[in-house]
Structures are given as structure tokens and as C-alpha cells.
Amino acid sequence: MSGSEATTREVTLTWQDGRRETVRATEAQTILEAAEARAVGLPFGCRTGACATCTGRVADGRVSHDREPRALKPRHLESGYVLCCIARPRTDCRIEVGADVRTAMVSNPWK
DSSP: OOHHHHTOEEEEEEOTTSOEEEEEEOTTOOHHHHHHHTTOOOOOSSSSSSSOTTEEEEEESOEEESSOOTTSOHHHHHTTEEETTTEEESSSEEEEOSHHHHHHHSOOTTO
């Protein structure tokens, strides 16, 4: 096994409607970059961790952020939310993605 294979992680992306896509991410790629390399569309905005458009939720596995995810509060991080634009998989993982994830993170007080 070459060094690049040893650091490649399998990332399974799941949407609320049941769709699933699996991409492989190298240590040099964020989750968003790995998805884009496979032509898998994910929502995104700023690419810096400030807007939360790319919010996902880790269902299994471990990821880390390149820097402080400004768009997430500590309670969101504790609940497994990640920003795909600045998050890198540290293990094989399964991540819930799509606009519905961000919507679920921010509850509507008027409902």
C-alpha cells in the first residue's frame, strides 16, 4: 500500500431523501473538495467556515476542522455538526449533508 492510499478516507454522504454517495478524501482535501472532485454537489458559500451553508452532521466516524468553525456554536459541535468546507475526515465516516441539515440545526421558534 502506498502512502497516499494509507491516508485516503472513505466518506459516505447521505441526504434526507435517502440518496447516498461515497467519495474518497485524501489528507489534503476537505469533505467539500472531495465531493467536488467526484462531481457530487453539496451546498456551500464562503469556503472559510463563516456562513454555515455547507453544514453537515457526522453520523459515524471522526472529522476535524482546519480552523475554528466560526459558524458553529459549541452546542452544535457537541451534536456532531461540521462545516464541510473546512472539515477533513480523520477516519472513514458517514456524514448527513444537504440544506435540510442546516435547517434542522437552527430551530424555528415560531413553529
